[in-house]
Amino acid sequence: MQDHLSQTFAALADPTRRAVLAQLSKGEANVSDLARPFLKTMSLVAVTKHIKVLESAGLITKSRQAQWRPCNINGEALRDAADWMEQYRVFFEESFDRLDAYLKTVKSKPKAKGEKNGRKK
Amino acid sequence: MQDHLSQTFAALADPTRRAVLAQLSKGEANVSDLARPFLKTMSLVAVTKHIKVLESAGLITKSRQAQWRPCNINGEALRDAADWMEQYRVFFEESFDRLDAYLKTVKSKPKAKGEKNGRKK
DNA sequence: TTTATATTTAACCTGTAGGTTAATTAACCT
DNA sequence: AGGTTAATTAACCTACAGGTTAAATATAAA
Numbered sequence: 629m630q631d632h633l634s635q636t637f638a639a640l641a642d643p644t645r646r647a648v649l650a651q652l653s654k655g656e657a658n659v660s661d662l663a664r665p666f667l668k669t670m671s672l673v674a675v676t677k678h679i680k681v682l683e684s685a686g687l688i689t690k691s692r693q694a695q696w697r698p699c700n701i702n703g704e705a706l707r708d709a710a711d712w713m714e715q716y717r718v719f720f721e722e723s724f725d726r727l728d729a730y731l732k733t734v735k736s737k738p739k740a741k742g743e744k745n746g747r748k749k
Numbered sequence: 750m751q752d753h754l755s756q757t758f759a760a761l762a763d764p765t766r767r768a769v770l771a772q773l774s775k776g777e778a779n780v781s782d783l784a785r786p787f788l789k790t791m792s793l794v795a796v797t798k799h800i801k802v803l804e805s806a807g808l809i810t811k812s813r814q815a816q817w818r819p820c821n822i823n824g825e826a827l828r829d830a831a832d833w834m835e836q837y838r839v840f841f842e843e844s845f846d847r848l849d850a851y852l853k854t855v856k857s858k859p860k861a862k863g864e865k866n867g868r869k870k
Numbered sequence: 871t872t873t874a875t876a877t878t879t880a881a882c883c884t885g886t887a888g889g890t891t892a893a894t895t896a897a898c899c900t
Numbered sequence: 901a902g903g904t905t906a907a908t909t910a911a912c913c914t915a916c917a918g919g920t921t922a923a924a925t926a927t928a929a930a
Contacts, residue, residue: 634762641758642888643751646833653837659907674889676907681887695897695906703840710834710841712767716774719824720831763918780877795919797877802917816876816927 632686636709639685644670645678652688652701659690659697753807757830760806765791766799773809773822780811780818 629635639645648662663675679699682688686705690697750756760766769783784796800820803809807826811818 631764633767634764637758637762638887641755641762643755644888646754649837653840660905670888671890672907673891673909677888680908697907701837701840703837703842706834706837707841710831710838713827713831713834716770716822716824716827717831719774719822720828721824759917765918781875791918792920793877794879794921798918801878818877 632705633708633712635685636687636705639681639687640709642678642681644675645682648675648678648682649687649701652699656698656700659699662699753826754829754833756806757808757826760802760808761830763799763802765796766803769796769799769803770808770822773820777819777821780820783820 629638640649644666647665651657651662651665659676659679660672662679663672666675679688679690683690683699687702688699689702690699750759765787768786772778772783772786780797780800781793783800784793787796800809800811804811804820808823809820810823811820813819
């Protein structure tokens with residue numbers, strides 16, 4: 629695939645993959661743990677592929693422990709997508725005090741050179 | 750496509766479509782206006798299709814004015830995606846005061862029945 | 871009524887996403 | 901060594917995404 633952001637959004641554009649992320653947000657899990665909820669509707673291999681898509685997008689990491697492959701969520705990749713969305717917040721945010729609160733946090737973290745948003749590193 | 754959220758993310762998973770959204774965030778534009786920046790790399794028909802994808806996902810609206818089709822951005826669809834992401838903010842947000850500010854706004858808008866997040870309607 | 875401009879529709883092509891089953895690899899357990 | 905469990909690889913299939921060119925439609929303008 630082309631750019632990182634497209635890859636991230638594409639990875640999120642599947643309910644199975646979002647469910648895997650949801651599961652991982654509660655903590656580390658093996659491939660077979662992650663697959664379990666879906667085995668009525670698809671094969672283990674299918675889930676393995678979904679996991680690979682998430683891994684390629686950087687949304688999760690996979691390590692090795694004997695014959696298991698413990699997976700963990702990796703928020704970094706999501707941040708770029710979230711940052712992209714902030715740009716459009718004004719178009720979907722009708723609660724102005726919440727928007728104000730957000731803007732204050734932005735102002736308190738002024739842009740450094742070559743950085744988007746007020747985020748560090 | 751399956752669910753609304755998948756459709757939204759899929760629509761965002763293309764740089765041309767994100768560029769169209771960026772253009773529309775500066776104001777209304779016709780199909781040919783939107784297509785102009787891309788005509789060196791793809792046909793008008795291709796852009797038309799991208800616009801249709803955005804429209805189907807609810808990210809933009811299209812009206813009629815003589816032979817023109819003025820398009821406008823529609824933030825509502827983006828909000829669901831943004832809401833979904835908020836769920837994971839804790840995984841990519843390292844600035845705790847900014848997170849605090851966000852959490853305060855959530856607390857100030859307690860959940861109503863059948864609603865996700867603190868958002869109204 | 872003809873012509874020009876804006877956009878869509880139709881028919882097509884190619885690559886890839888998402889699924890399958892069967893076979894393979896890797897590590898552990900007797 | 902042989903068997904079990906965990907996960908991946910390979911080969912394949914089908915649908916659809918994203919592009920093309922050519923033709924059709926709508927509206928305005930001469």
